[in-house]
Amino acid sequence: MATSTKxxxxxxxxxxxxxxxxxxxxxxxxxxxxxxxMWYYMLLARSLDxxxxxxxxxxxxxxxxxxxxxxxxxxxxxxxxxRGKDWFLPYxxxxxxxxxxxxxxxETMLQHFAKRDDPSSGGRQMPGHYGYKKYKIVTGSSPVAxxxxxxVGVALASKLKGSDEVTVVSGGxxxxxxxxxxxxxxxxxxxxxxxxxxxxxxxxxISVPVPKQVAGGSVAARGVGYxxxxxxxxxxxxxxVYEVAREAARRARAGEGPTLIEAKTYRLTAHSSDxxxxxxxxxxxxxxxRAKEPIPKFRQYLLDSGVATEEELGQIKQRIDGEVNxxxxxxxxxxxxxxxxxxxHVFASPEEKAQWR
Amino acid sequence: MAVKTMxxxxxxxxxxxxxxxxRVFVMGEDVGPRGGVFGVTDGFFKQFGENRVIDAPLAExxxxxxxxxxxxxxxxxxxxxxxxxxxxxxxxxxxNEAAKIRYRSNGxxxxxxxxxxxxxxxxxxxxxxxQSVEALYGHIPGLTVVIPSNPxxxxxxxxxxxxxxxxxxxxxxxxxxxxxxxEVPDGDYTVPxxxxxxxxxxxxxxxxxxxxxxxxxxxxxxxxxxxxxxxxVVDVRTISxxxxxxxxxxxxxxxxxxxxxxxxxxxxxxxxxxxxxxxAAIEYLDxxxxxxxxxxxxxxxxxxxxxEFFMPNPEKILHAMRELAAY
Numbered sequence: 001m002a003t004s005t006k007x008x009x010x011x012x013x014x015x016x017x018x019x020x021x022x023x024x025x026x027x028x029x030x031x032x033x034x035x036x037x038m039w040y041y042m043l044l045a046r047s048l049d050x051x052x053x054x055x056x057x058x059x060x061x062x063x064x065x066x067x068x069x070x071x072x073x074x075x076x077x078x079x080x081x082x083r084g085k086d087w088f089l090p091y092x093x094x095x096x097x098x099x100x101x102x103x104x105x106x107e108t109m110l111q112h113f114a115k116r117d118d119p120s121s122g123g124r125q126m127p128g129h130y131g132y133k134k135y136k137i138v139t140g141s142s143p144v145a146x147x148x149x150x151x152v153g154v155a156l157a158s159k160l161k162g163s164d165e166v167t168v169v170s171g172g173x174x175x176x177x178x179x180x181x182x183x184x185x186x187x188x189x190x191x192x193x194x195x196x197x198x199x200x201x202x203x204x205x206i207s208v209p210v211p212k213q214v215a216g217g218s219v220a221a222r223g224v225g226y227x228x229x230x231x232x233x234x235x236x237x238x239x240x241v242y243e244v245a246r247e248a249a250r251r252a253r254a255g256e257g258p259t260l261i262e263a264k265t266y267r268l269t270a271h272s273s274d275x276x277x278x279x280x281x282x283x284x285x286x287x288x289x290r291a292k293e294p295i296p297k298f299r300q301y302l303l304d305s306g307v308a309t310e311e312e313l314g315q316i317k318q319r320i321d322g323e324v325n326x327x328x329x330x331x332x333x334x335x336x337x338x339x340x341x342x343x344x345h346v347f348a349s350p351e352e353k354a355q356w357r
Numbered sequence: 358m359a360v361k362t363m364x365x366x367x368x369x370x371x372x373x374x375x376x377x378x379x380r381v382f383v384m385g386e387d388v389g390p391r392g393g394v395f396g397v398t399d400g401f402f403k404q405f406g407e408n409r410v411i412d413a414p415l416a417e418x419x420x421x422x423x424x425x426x427x428x429x430x431x432x433x434x435x436x437x438x439x440x441x442x443x444x445x446x447x448x449x450x451x452x453n454e455a456a457k458i459r460y461r462s463n464g465x466x467x468x469x470x471x472x473x474x475x476x477x478x479x480x481x482x483x484x485x486x487x488q489s490v491e492a493l494y495g496h497i498p499g500l501t502v503v504i505p506s507n508p509x510x511x512x513x514x515x516x517x518x519x520x521x522x523x524x525x526x527x528x529x530x531x532x533x534x535x536x537x538x539x540e541v542p543d544g545d546y547t548v549p550x551x552x553x554x555x556x557x558x559x560x561x562x563x564x565x566x567x568x569x570x571x572x573x574x575x576x577x578x579x580x581x582x583x584x585x586x587x588x589x590v591v592d593v594r595t596i597s598x599x600x601x602x603x604x605x606x607x608x609x610x611x612x613x614x615x616x617x618x619x620x621x622x623x624x625x626x627x628x629x630x631x632x633x634x635x636x637a638a639i640e641y642l643d644x645x646x647x648x649x650x651x652x653x654x655x656x657x658x659x660x661x662x663x664x665e666f667f668m669p670n671p672e673k674i675l676h677a678m679r680e681l682a683a684y
Contacts, residue, residue: 122463149422
């Protein structure tokens with residue numbers, strides 16, 4: 001039975017560590033079923049991501065942008081949300097959140113192959129541009145940080161309607177250099193909006209490292225300037241992320257306002273399939289982070305804490321392998337978009353206008 | 358019917374929509390207790406309260422961006438840019454986001470928002486309170502860009518814009534705000550988006566304009582009538598999507614076309630109108646398509662002499678009409 005340090009966040013966003021006798025998950029009130037669910041989605045995200053790279057290198061998909069290294073952040077946050085009720089505005093690394101909120105492996109692969117029935121864009125956008133209305137995941141673009149402004153608008157609408165929906169919006173640490181991020185943080189702070197700003201700090205914005213990106217070195221420290229707690233958390237620890245996200249969601253739902261979460265991890269792949277990261281970072285650095293990365297870390301936790309056996313984890317792996325294979329094979333055979341549809345959806349069609357209220 | 362100014366008509370239209378539909382709210386700089394720098398939302402803060410009349414921080418990008426998010430979450434935001442010249446920091450949100458959200462989501466999401474912007478010069482607003490931005494926004498498919506020229510249209514077009522499922526850029530010429538008056542019915546009516554109007558019939562030439570320039574054209578046309586030349590005048594009303602049919606039909610009838618806009622000449626919206634006429638009606642023309650426009654300088658100067666040089670006016674239009682009539 002593993003014991004661990006439990007992290008607490010005080011009202012100023014500082015984390016204090018205290019020894020606890022309970023295991024980390026018990027202290028959070030999480031049981032075996034939830035932990036294995038978390039594990040399933042983390043490994044599913046990793047497995048789909050690895051498959052997408054393979055397909056890219058086989059020449060079957062022109063582009064891939066990765067979530068590898070971010071799984072603990074993405075699953076930890078997702079599990080703090082109410083599926084089907086809360087809003088999520090992703091950025092291009094958020095495959096894990098999308099999966100945990102309901103997007104299926106088949107839907108993921110439809111996007112990867114840019115197929116006609118891809119529910120995110122019908123094959124119009126590059127992979128990684130998630131958006132699924134039925135899961136309340138809002139469509140995103142390529143210009144960085146625009147989604148933060150949308151998120152405060154979504155949260156403002158929730159507040160005006162008297163709804164207790166929570167909105168989560170995410171981006172990398174590079175996005176915090178953009179005016180849109182600051183403008184959105186400010187508006188959220190002024191109006192105490194029910195929104196969580198999740199910064200997945202993976203140390204690099206393409207090639208530019210944190211010291212050249214973030215003055216002062218801390219994203220979390222900026223929360224105070226916008227009237228909200230800024231919390232830093234180990235982004236390789238799914239349970240630690242879950243804990244801070246759950247508190248942020250509680251605050252938002254209770255009308256206590258926004259929270260900034262800076263979850264620190266490391267980008268395990270190049271920026272995208274078009275990037276060569278050997279031009280700006282050494283292999284040794286990657287190896288150091290590989291030793292701390294979220295997937296083996298959580299696997300070890302599950303085994304050490306007695307939550308799961310090797311055999312149980314093996315069964316989950318087998319199930320995921322089957323789903324990834326199925327999604328790949330199935331999506332590859334699906335129809336491609338028709339050139340005839342290029343002009344569709346510029347404006348509402350006459351039928352859509354007739355139904356619009 | 359009551360005679361109202363442009364600003365009163367816009368205010369009436371906005372207020373009635375907020376009374377009709379509680380999803381409609383306004384957000385912008387100084388729109389609250391101040392009622393907007395031009396007074397469009399005068400009295401709104403008292404009537405609708407701070408939740409529906411939101412004084413935004415001085416940050417145009419999040420004004421537009423938050424309006425997008427609120428629209429996605431079921432609201433009907435009407436965002437105000439204090440001056441069109443200051444909308445440029447919000448262009449990424451308007452052009453890359455609002456305009457493209459329906460298209461990029463394959464029809465799953467849409468953005469029912471209106472962005473109101475006072476535009477145009479001749480009011481000593483200098484470089485940064487005088488700009489015409491209709492060509493910048495008109496260039497972007499997915500945006501509907503509207504410019505009313507009279508109070509009746511202003512109220513009806515604004516109501517249509519608020520009820521439209523897609524983003525509408527609603528441009529209000531500052532020069533018309535208190536200068537242009539007209540009859541406006543009480544109560545509800547809309548003027549359809551995407552439809553130009555023939556506001557005066559004539560047989561010898563067609564003048565095409567919008568906003569303040571429409572009124573300058575109408576003045577020049579009176580003079581021309583005295584000289585025996587009957588000019589048909591088309592009010593474009595919706596910049597984009599452009600009602601090419603109404604424009605082309607008129608030019609086919611008259612055989613001559615003059616396009617007037619105060620924006621910089623090159624790449625101004627009248628260039629698109631001219632090209633549309635050339636494509637569809639060149640065989641009907643018995644003269645060149647002429648343009649009266651602002652010059653290709655970066656923006657409108659403050660001092661009187663240079664501002665006057667910049668702005669098209671009835672005299673400049675009259676000069677061009679005579680030249681065209683002589684063909």
